[in-house]
Amino acid sequence: xxxxxxxxxxxFHGCDQRVGKRIIAGTMAMRRSENDHDWLGHGFYxxxxxxxxxxxxxxxQAKYPRKGGTKITRPCALGAVMHLGHCLNLMEHxxxxxxxxxxAVLAVxxxxxx
Numbered sequence: 194x195x196x197x198x199x200x201x202x203x204x205f206h207g208c209d210q211r212v213g214k215r216i217i218a219g220t221m222a223m224r225r226s227e228n229d230h231d232w233l234g235h236g237f238y239x240x241x242x243x244x245x246x247x248x249x250x251x252x253x254q255a256k257y258p259r260k261g262g263t264k265i266t267r268p269c270a271l272g273a274v275m276h277l278g279h280c281l282n283l284m285e286h287x288x289x290x291x292x293x294x295x296x297a298v299l300a301v302x303x304x305x306x307x
Contacts, residue, residue, distance in 0.1 A: 207251030
């Protein structure tokens with residue numbers, strides 16, 4: 194599915210500075226997000242190629258913390274080099290068609306299921 198993007202991308206994850214330092218030092222593993230409000234499902238959230246956006250997210254979480262979320266007092270952004278592997282690239286035309294087809298199939302199956 195990833196046909197036009199490079200195989201490796203630089204991504205950024207917003208978090209608290211003390212957490213970021215522990216992850217970099219290898220004394221703490223990143224924790225999977227498993228919130229009800231995760232808009233792309235459970236997992237790890239990174240901003241592709243956008244340090245400023247990851248830092249903005251962390252600053253917003255510090256200002257408006259979510260109930261039960263990790264408290265951010267010193268916002269920071271961790272950088273990571275990621276290999277995309279198999280991904281859904283919504284910047285290309287073909288994958289958008291696949292999303293449309295998948296939605297149509299899901300709608301039919303949900304209607305059948307009532």
